[in-house]
Amino acid sequence: MKVDLHTHSTYSDGTDSLDDLIFKCRSNGIEYVSVTDHDCIGGTKDFLKKATSNGINAIPGIEFSAEHPTELHILCYNYDQDDPVLNDALNYLLDERKTRIVKMMRLLQDDGFRISNEELQELIGNGVPTRPHIGQLLVNKGYCRTVKEAFERYIGVGCKYFVKKGILTKEEIFSISEKASGTTVLAHPAKIHEPDFEKLLRKLLDLGLKGIEVFYPIHSDRECSYFMSIAERYGLIITQGSDNHGTRRNTYLGKETRGNENELLMASVQKLFRK
Numbered sequence: 001m002k003v004d005l006h007t008h009s010t011y012s013d014g015t016d017s018l019d020d021l022i023f024k025c026r027s028n029g030i031e032y033v034s035v036t037d038h039d040c041i042g043g044t045k046d047f048l049k050k051a052t053s054n055g056i057n058a059i060p061g062i063e064f065s066a067e068h069p070t071e072l073h074i075l076c077y078n079y080d081q082d083d084p085v086l087n088d089a090l091n092y093l094l095d096e097r098k099t100r101i102v103k104m105m106r107l108l109q110d111d112g113f114r115i116s117n118e119e120l121q122e123l124i125g126n127g128v129p130t131r132p133h134i135g136q137l138l139v140n141k142g143y144c145r146t147v148k149e150a151f152e153r154y155i156g157v158g159c160k161y162f163v164k165k166g167i168l169t170k171e172e173i174f175s176i177s178e179k180a181s182g183t184t185v186l187a188h189p190a191k192i193h194e195p196d197f198e199k200l201l202r203k204l205l206d207l208g209l210k211g212i213e214v215f216y217p218i219h220s221d222r223e224c225s226y227f228m229s230i231a232e233r234y235g236l237i238i239t240q241g242s243d244n245h246g247t248r249r250n251t252y253l254g255k256e257t258r259g260n261e262n263e264l265l266m267a268s269v270q271k272l273f274r275k
Contacts, residue, residue, distance in 0.1 A: 001266055004254050005034045005061065006075065006187065006213065006241020009047070012037035013130040015246030018047045021253065024244075025056050028254035032269050034061035036075055036241075039093040040128040044081055057273055063187060066170045070193050072186075074173050075213065075239070078275045079182030086180040089168065094128060096166035101129040103163045104155060108134075111161075115141055131155050132248055147248060174207040183272060185211035185239050190223050198230070205234060211268065215240035215259035217251050224258060237268035 008014030009021060014037070016024065025033055033056060035047050044060045051058035059078045066072045079086060105117060115137050123133045123140075135150035144150040154161050168176070177184045186204060189212060194200045201209070214227045215238070231238045240259040242251050259265040 001032070001269070002028065002030050002254060002257070002260055003032045003240045003265065003269055004030050004242050004244070004256070005032065005077070005239045005269075005272075006036050006063070006216070007033065007244040007253055008037050008063075008246075009035050009043050009127075010125060011035075011043040011127045012040050013128075013132040013245060013248065015248055016244070016253075018043050018050055020246070021047065022050050022054055022056070024253040025051070026054060030056065030254050032057045032273060033253075034059050034077060036061035036063040038063050038065070038128060038130065039090060039097065041081055041086075041090065042126065042128075059273055059275075064173045065167045066173055067167055068170070068192070071191050072170070073188065073191075074170075074177075074209075075185040075187045075241075076173075076177045076180075076182040077185065077272055079177065079180035083180035086176055086182075089172070089176050093166070093168070097129050100163045100165040101131075101134065104131070104134060104161050107161045107163070108154070113138070113141075113143065132245075170204065170207060174204075174209070178208055183210050183237075183275065184208060185213055185237070187213050187241075188216045188218070188243065189213065189227055190216070190219050201230065201234070209236070211237035211239060213241055214238040215256050215262075215265065217242060217256050221258070228262075228264070231264065237271055238262075238265050239268065239272075240265055 010017050041062055048058050062076050064074045120137050123136055132147055134155055135147035138144045138150040212227050212231050214224055240256050242253055242255040244251055244253040
């Protein structure tokens with residue numbers, strides 16, 4: 001069973017269109033998939049239709065960033081796409097992202113970078129504006145060789161042109177998910193770098209967490225085993241994802257395969273997809 005429940009499209013900060021993702025699912029034999037764009041479900045309905053017509057099992061997904069001292073992301077699956085509370089939250093997050101990108105562009109332009117808002121909009125298209133779009137624009141205009149360099153020199157955390165975006169609290173994310181009948185999963189837990197992971201986990205469980213992304217490209221085998229044991233101890237579902245962003249990251253759709261024959265993952269996927 002080939003599973004990838006964490007991938008991004010051009011609707012957020014990925015470079016793969018929905019059709020690209022369908023092609024890659026077919027090419028890589030992906031049987032179960034979810035597009036989890038950041039703070040955005042703009043491509044969800046179209047992707048589900050395309051997946052169904054191509055014999056691919058797909059469910060709605062989204063990735064939220066939560067307020068926390070370190071990186072903490074929550075994946076939400078199988079939500080009601082028309083839920084008004086969810087859509088109000090997404091409209092708020094979109095406004096926050098737009099405001100942030102305008103501020104960052106203005107800072108760069110004021111310092112002499114010859115980049116225009118029109119050029120940036122061409123890169124964003126119908127998607128959510130993100131820092132990688134600015135990074136790509138800086139590459140296109142010759143200021144950097146790669147988007148990674150753009151982040152390191154100009155737009156990453158702590159850099160001169162970085163502006164923090166408005167995000168939701170953990171409580172808000174779980175409340176929104178509950179109202180939209182979604183299932184919440186803690187994304188790439190090793191990236192949180194939490195000194196007392198189980199203490200954090202118990203807090204998230206109290207808020208309504210249902211699962212952990214166990215199989216993830218940067219997780220070591222030891223970390224996968226640890227998070228698996230945690231999931232078993234607390235009765236959580238587990239997921240597997242590549243975090244594919246197209247050409248923007250060193251990963252690809254279907255890259256993570258360690259869970260493909262795992263019994264708990266198979267049971268978790270069946271539970272998610274029959275909801």
